[in-house]
Amino acid sequence: MAKPATLITGASGGIGLALAEIYAKNSHPLILVARSEDTLKEIAGRLQKRYDIPVKPVALDLSAPGATAELNSQLAADQTPIDQLINNAGFANYGSFHSIPTDRQLGLIDLNVRVLTDLSQRFIPILLQFPNSRLVNVASTAAFFPGPHMAAYYASKAYVLSLSEALAEEYRTTHLAVCALCPGPQKLASKTVPKCNVQG
Numbered sequence: 351m352a353k354p355a356t357l358i359t360g361a362s363g364g365i366g367l368a369l370a371e372i373y374a375k376n377s378h379p380l381i382l383v384a385r386s387e388d389t390l391k392e393i394a395g396r397l398q399k400r401y402d403i404p405v406k407p408v409a410l411d412l413s414a415p416g417a418t419a420e421l422n423s424q425l426a427a428d429q430t431p432i433d434q435l436i437n438n439a440g441f442a443n444y445g446s447f448h449s450i451p452t453d454r455q456l457g458l459i460d461l462n463v464r465v466l467t468d469l470s471q472r473f474i475p476i477l478l479q480f481p482n483s484r485l486v487n488v489a490s491t492a493a494f495f496p497g498p499h500m501a502a503y504y505a506s507k508a509y510v511l512s513l514s515e516a517l518a519e520e521y522r523t524t525h526l527a528v529c530a531l532c533p534g535p536q537k538l539a540s541k542t543v544p545k546c547n548v549q550g
């Protein structure tokens with residue numbers, strides 16, 4: 351069987367791209383998901399060439415109806431083994447609560463909470479098939495306290511942290527490790543590798 355891959359959502363820029371670089375450097379085959387098809391293809395080609403690993407770009411709007419099911423069935427059809435899922439895709443809204451358009455707030459909850467929960471549920475049965483598998487949910491230092499003017503974002507990250515801590519306990523006796531990554535505010539230049547302690 352092919353070496354299992356690491357699936358990273360939101361890998362076309364920012365923290366997701368930085369994680370993809372680190373995992374690639376550590377010889378992990380990758381599946382990279384984001385909406386920007388051309389950017390993903392360029393990243394996949396570059397990482398593949400530089401680190402000699404297979405990298406599959408999947409251009410998908412994860413918030414679109416049926417997108418998570420489509421991703422799951424596409425990877426199942428390809429028989430792609432996956433032993434790590436990094437739920438990284440997410441965004442923030444800024445401003446006084448009532449001034450942020452409702453569809454932006456609900457879109458945030460949809461991507462940061464629903465999609466992350468949905469992908470975790472769909473992929474945990476696959477992750478459980480492999481020794482030393484990992485589910486990494488990208489939360490934030492915002493997970494630890496309320497955030498006026500970013501209220502829904504902070505609340506969404508509190509959910510991610512709480513869910514991840516509960517799952518870590520649920521799967522403690524299995525080969526699956528679940529963790530929340532809680533970065534502070536980042537200033538990442540696109541397509542650069544930040545100084546970071548995360549090991550792939």
Ligand SMILES: NC(=O)c1ccc[n+]([C@@H]2O[C@H](COP(=O)([O-])OP(=O)(O)OC[C@H]3O[C@@H](n4cnc5c(N)ncnc54)[C@H](OP(=O)(O)O)[C@@H]3O)[C@@H](O)[C@H]2O)c1
Binds near residue numbers: 361440441461535537
């Ligand atoms: N930046 C920070 O300071 C910071 C701090 C703590 C935690 N975080 C968390 O870290 C994660 C990444 O943040 P970031 O700052 O690196 O974000 P970013 O630079 O804006 O990148 C977000 C990534 O998610 C993808 N994405 C957005 N909406 C998507 C959708 N509907 N479907 C599929 N992919 C989608 C984007 O690609 P496309 O546009 O191509 O789809 C991009 O690859 C988020 O969960 C964020 O909350 C960020």
